[in-house]
Amino acid sequence: MRYVYPHYYHDFACTAGDCPDTCCAGWQIMIDDGSMERYEQYVGSFSERLAKGIDWNGGCFKQGKDKRCSMLNDDNLCDMIINMGENHLCRTCKLYPRHVEEFEGLREWSLSVSCPVAAHIVLSCEEPVHFTEENDDDDDPLINEFDDFDFLLFTELEDAREVIYKILQDRSHTIDERIRYLMELGKQLQTCVEENRISDMQDIYREFAKAQDAGTLAELCDDDDLPDLSDPLQRYDFLQENFSILLKLELLRDDWQEVLTAEKNMLAQGRTHYAQFREAFVKIMETQDWWPVFLENYLMSFVYTYFCGAVYDDWIDTKIMLGVFSVVFTEEFIMNEWLAGADAQAAAGKPAISRDACEKVAYRYVREVEHSDLNLNALEEFLHAVLFSPA
């Protein structure tokens, strides 16, 4: 088996009671079968509280006010850990915020940006993210679950992703340029899959790799159908076309509604107003060295986690769009927080928003979108439908 980790993976340590938020509120924590059995058999002074805190039919922890886990006490500490010890945690709690994507003979581990501490590690990393690999001789215990695994497609996806990383980490281009190159590459790779020309995929990503070395990527990406997100008016149109899906997703935390409402109000002001705000925001964020790195790391986290999952559904460009959509909307939500009600004139004189505040917006976005299978699936289906709707 191969195991892959981003280079910062092992830096994570939960800060528990000192955490600026908690991961134990807002979403339903499902309990794996092995833990359910252990909880059923548990005898000890905590057994009554434990029994009352579990939804035995639903296989999850019950939730109290603000969807807080029944085991979470007023100090934001887990009473199960305090009374029973960490080794009694269910699989979800033991792993979080570590996340694994499974492929035949391969496990790719990541840190979920939904945890504030993980978000800081992932998003503030100055050094371009790279990956370490470990191997052992163990057979894949899930081998029977990969009956139809398409190795040819997966190998192409892994190789294409290497090229994507290189383009995405090429700091000689603006982040909007890099996004445009990735969208074009995703589109061309998708056409190969649609036309059953998997073996042609390598010609495409190699061409992109060569163009990057030669500094000619822009020539490969002059497709007028692709939005130029550096143009505030085109960006506004992209936001208008895509925002509706965020309003349809399941709300995990009530205060997320305020973020969506601020964006709705921003878009309601129209293209010209939006362009004024956007230009002021871009100008101030250009003074912050960490800002493009933040966006790069954020998009890298989506590409690393989701891109190779296209082996299961063939939705290559949807995987890229999932990252692009998330980065673009998170940036909008950050801009709205920075503005906080200022008019266009006042916005021009505002100091930049802090990196901590940006990380907070990102982890809140990821919590809402990634931590509900319903939401993630709905978003992917929406993006797939948009990409495949006839012009």
Ligand code: SF4
């Ligand atoms: S959100 Fe992260 S740091 Fe906070 S309690 Fe959960 S795992 Fe620990």
